[in-house]
Amino acid sequence: MTKEQEPAAEAGTVTADRAAALTLSSDVQRALRAALPRVAEHAVAAIIVEVPVYAAARSFMVDNIEAAVQMALGSFLTLAARSGDASTPLRPAQQGSYELGRGEARSGRSMDALLSAYRVGARVSWRELSGVAVEAGMSAALLAQFAELVFAYIDELSAASVAGHADELATSERLQRQHRDRLALDLLRGSSEELLLRRADRARWERPTSLTVVLARDADLHVVRGLVDARSLVLAEDLPDTVPDDDVAALLVPDLAPGARARLARSIGARSVVLGPPRPWLLAVASYRRALRAHRLLREHATDAPAAYDTEAHLADLVRGADPEALADLRRTSLAPLDDLTPVAREKLEETLRLWLLHRGTREAVAEALFVHPQTVRYRVGQLRELFGDTLEDPETVRDLVVALG
Structure with a gap:
């Protein structure tokens, strides 16, 4: 896991501070720990019933939910007992919550279902844990602190899941962009069909x-x-x-x-x-x-x-x-009869020849395109016939001239 994917370092500070201010007697600690399996079981049952996505959950998903609840409650009781560094018990629970968020993103779900599960789990857990704590002799003052600790803890686990969900989405989007960039590059390279099909599948790209x-x-x-x-x-x-x-x-x-x-x-x-x-x-x-x-x-x-x-x-x-050199050679050879003309005269005859060929010898159309009198066109065509001779009647010569003059 990269630094960007780690739950925030300051996460858990509030919960750790509340845990540090709470003193649980050994009797309360033992009672809470003994009740843990039953509380976890009831919390999981409530989540499966009340959260629609998980109501139709398959067995492996139920197992995942139960494992997550067991870890969360176990870490909570360790935190409440303040055995060692108050922030230490939060880390595995935060990491587990972070991974839950990532898993929801990988499954294509929003955070709505998981946050609902946190709310349901918190409600059931608080109801049962508070009852156990009171029976074990916890005072009203401590019970209020205990409630603050429970809900601060759930808030921080929720935040870790939200971070995991966001990071997974960002990672998935980044990977998908990379796969699509590779697909685009291979398409423009003309890569093999096998490679392109594989790239399209990895990029989750709908083939057009x-x-x-x-x-x-x-x-x-x-x-x-x-x-x-x-x-x-x-x-x-x-x-x-x-x-x-x-x-x-x-x-x-x-x-x-x-x-x-x-x-x-x-x-x-x-x-x-x-x-x-x-x-x-x-x-x-x-x-x-x-x-x-x-x-x-x-x-x-x-x-x-x-x-x-x-x-x-x-x-x-x-x-x-497509081949500039070939075009230049074609112009040089096919227009060779115009080589002895002055640049001005050559330009006029080239343009007249081009339009005469394109308009298939229609004098009026050529004159209109050149903005000259039809007699001028007739005179210029006469010059062209003198220069090119009978080749102007040859289909291959006409083809070469059309291409050369464009």
Whole structure:
């Protein structure tokens, strides 16, 4: 147990102080200790009946409750008798209560049932112990002190259980986050199906049908995270195949339907975010690789996406940007007939050729796009035919030119 998981050091101070102020005769001590088994039995029976969660308890849970009550009452009587350091008897009882709280958290229960059990146990124990103490000759004044000790003791055991419950929840949440971080990393690495299935089980993560990788800047992560499914995995550091200055985090969004995808893109606003394609969850690495290529393409062209950059809407750009050297070579060879022109003339003819090919030779549409007269388009196309010759009628040449000019 770590220091963070230990019951607070000052816990028990009040109880120890009350015990130090209480003097029990040997007759009262013997009577109380003799009554301990019966009191514990009655307290357990009352808890099982009155606390709904424990009313249907299985035998092992009943045994646990009984052991806890026996320890608590035994420690209490040792404390009341002040044998040795008054705080020493509290430690095992506090530790037991702390572990009870952790156990409730591990079982997925709140502290309500356990705190109810403390209240019921305290009521039954006080009723029976006070009766035994009075019969053994305890005075009214001492009985009042005895009552204060009983309830201070129960308060401190309750506090130890609350601390254990909180610590266990924090630990469980931390472990779950770690498991989910590992799952996200292995998904983006393209790890084996066997490993991914094991990671998902450990992370207690509900497996979706598909995953869509969304890349966002670190500064925008908290905003984007609030716009996506709560089941989304997030990896903010150590993304595969990135460099330290990439300034990018990944969200793996489950089952992002087309309508939800469109709404997400609209909600993102002006933030620079890249959406990969949806892929089967075990193949999320394919969505990540495409999103990462788009992210790099935007960076290489010093382009900040004005809003969500949806890779599904820019497939041609991604294909053209997949091999920049090959694209440069294609432009050099396919546009070689323009090499002898001045830069200004070349720029005009390249743009005219691009639009002429895209508009399939419709002169009016090209003229409208260029903001020139159709006769100007006719003149420029004439120049292009002189430079390229019959190759403009060759399908393979046309394909290369369309790709080269984009």
